[in-house]
Amino acid sequence: MVIYSLLNSTLKVQANRCFLSLFRSKITKNLVRSMSMSNNGPSNKIFNKIDELKPTFIDILAKAVEIPAVSSDESLRPMVVKKAHFLVEQLNELGFHDVQLKELGIQPPPVTNSNLKLPPIVLARYGSDPKKKTVLVYGHYDVQPASLEDGWDSEPFKLTVDESKQVLKARGSSDDTGPLLGWLHVVRAHRDAGIEFPVNLITCFEGMEESGSLGLDNLIAHEAEKYFKGVDTVCISDNYWLGTKKPVLTYGLRGCNYYQIIVEGPAADLHSGMFGGIIAEPMTDLIQIMNSLVDSKGKILIKGIDEMVAPVTEKEMELYEKIEFSLEELQAASGSKTELYKKKEDILMHRWRYPSLSLHGIEGAFSSAGAKTVIPAKVNGKFSIRTVPDMKSEKLTQLVVDHCNSVFKSLNSPNRCKTELIHDGDYWVSDPFNASFSAAAKATKEVYGVEPDYTREGGSIPITLTFEKVLKTSVLLLPMGRGDDGAHSVNEKLDISNYINGIKLMAAYLHNYAESPEN
Numbered sequence: 001m002v003i004y005s006l007l008n009s010t011l012k013v014q015a016n017r018c019f020l021s022l023f024r025s026k027i028t029k030n031l032v033r034s035m036s037m038s039n040n041g042p043s044n045k046i047f048n049k050i051d052e053l054k055p056t057f058i059d060i061l062a063k064a065v066e067i068p069a070v071s072s073d074e075s076l077r078p079m080v081v082k083k084a085h086f087l088v089e090q091l092n093e094l095g096f097h098d099v100q101l102k103e104l105g106i107q108p109p110p111v112t113n114s115n116l117k118l119p120p121i122v123l124a125r126y127g128s129d130p131k132k133k134t135v136l137v138y139g140h141y142d143v144q145p146a147s148l149e150d151g152w153d154s155e156p157f158k159l160t161v162d163e164s165k166q167v168l169k170a171r172g173s174s175d176d177t178g179p180l181l182g183w184l185h186v187v188r189a190h191r192d193a194g195i196e197f198p199v200n201l202i203t204c205f206e207g208m209e210e211s212g213s214l215g216l217d218n219l220i221a222h223e224a225e226k227y228f229k230g231v232d233t234v235c236i237s238d239n240y241w242l243g244t245k246k247p248v249l250t251y252g253l254r255g256c257n258y259y260q261i262i263v264e265g266p267a268a269d270l271h272s273g274m275f276g277g278i279i280a281e282p283m284t285d286l287i288q289i290m291n292s293l294v295d296s297k298g299k300i301l302i303k304g305i306d307e308m309v310a311p312v313t314e315k316e317m318e319l320y321e322k323i324e325f326s327l328e329e330l331q332a333a334s335g336s337k338t339e340l341y342k343k344k345e346d347i348l349m350h351r352w353r354y355p356s357l358s359l360h361g362i363e364g365a366f367s368s369a370g371a372k373t374v375i376p377a378k379v380n381g382k383f384s385i386r387t388v389p390d391m392k393s394e395k396l397t398q399l400v401v402d403h404c405n406s407v408f409k410s411l412n413s414p415n416r417c418k419t420e421l422i423h424d425g426d427y428w429v430s431d432p433f434n435a436s437f438s439a440a441a442k443a444t445k446e447v448y449g450v451e452p453d454y455t456r457e458g459g460s461i462p463i464t465l466t467f468e469k470v471l472k473t474s475v476l477l478l479p480m481g482r483g484d485d486g487a488h489s490v491n492e493k494l495d496i497s498n499y500i501n502g503i504k505l506m507a508a509y510l511h512n513y514a515e516s517p518e519n
């Protein structure tokens, strides 16, 4: 009744005036949606269709993961581009319109091939009804590297359907090819079931997320008033439940600053029998510097970082108490009992709201089997720092570079040393009680029968804050996979139930958001 009279008065205002302010047009859009969707929520019909389409969804995932779209491997860049084209085919087949591949130009240094093109952004629309809300869905089609030698039980770029465990195993199954395809499957299910799509959908799929989302900030700024004009909210499905049983909605991410320390000296790799003991070895210098960054308890040893971290508040402490968490599940996910903390609060805080520094590897070092007696001439040590409020990227980089330079200086080495930022991406923390989160909480109840937990994530999705700031919209993180999926690790998997229920969750979320009286 209230809705009707409000709607009537809004429509009268419309009739009496020749224009609509942005504010009024938003209210009208919401009320019209409330009315038309009220008897029509996410029906069993769409859920049944999603169940029916399960073999098709698995088939499409199999085709997608076969393309080794590793963004960090320059030699595989054509494969990343091939996967973008694969998505374009899918989008066209489903009836998306205005499908565009947006080029981002040449990859900035540090890069080996100075003419390397960044992979394109895949933009597409499904519907453009001014009476409907517009949801932008972001996902990434690039993946982390993977090879059998890393210890995979099966070929990483071939989907293994493990019937006994009911899982889909392949690189990208959970991060992020499976969830990205989920949005396309929601469209297919609506189309095949003959159900009207509840919102206008815009896709923004990138191929550089695993390598710092290079170029995407600029594209979002450029398209804010063009392709992305009118976006009411952004939804990202590119993270995971905290554990293996309870669905979650995520309202925070850590940022990531990725660095390399390059140490070089000799003109070429040398025989350690001939030169060992008589020249300064780059690797020896590098190890000293890397060893000075973090201790075995995870404490960052670079001065000035702790001072940048926002203090814990009492209110924040209460949030951790409510969250369901199992130490055993964490141990199963890591395949070990090597955790540094035992208490839930300590573990969650150190994953979500404190920075961490991880040493990733050394390019140029001997790393194969056998016992090669070589002195590497040039080595690049790679490490990253997960950032949290209120750390500032530029200040952090200054602290890191000063620290590495000072340690190198103390070695009195004749070698050359340079420390540089490879890429950075901001942390993000949001209000988890806006219309988008409410729609997702309702959807979670409808699909899983439970209220979700509200979590933050230790990982990073560099572009999240940009969407929020530049498009001036809310952003929701709606994960599909579980905490033990093995993203970035060996034998990455997505449970079949998470894949199918995740698609239902996306569908229910879009319907609920469309019906919501607010934006």
Ligand SMILES: C[C@H](N)C(=O)N[C@@H](Cc1c[nH]cn1)C(=O)O
Binding pocket: 175, 176, 209, 210, 211, 212, 238, 239, 256, 258, 425, 458, 459, 460, 461, 462, 487
């Ligand atoms: C959480 C997301 N699925 C993810 O894996 N993000 C990467 C992004 C990244 C890569 N370099 C810096 N950030 C991550 O958190 O490692």
Ligand SMILES: [Zn+2]
Binding pocket: 144, 175, 210, 487, 488
């Ligand atoms: Zn990832």
Ligand SMILES: [Zn+2]
Binding pocket: 140, 175, 176, 209, 238, 239
């Ligand atoms: Zn991801």
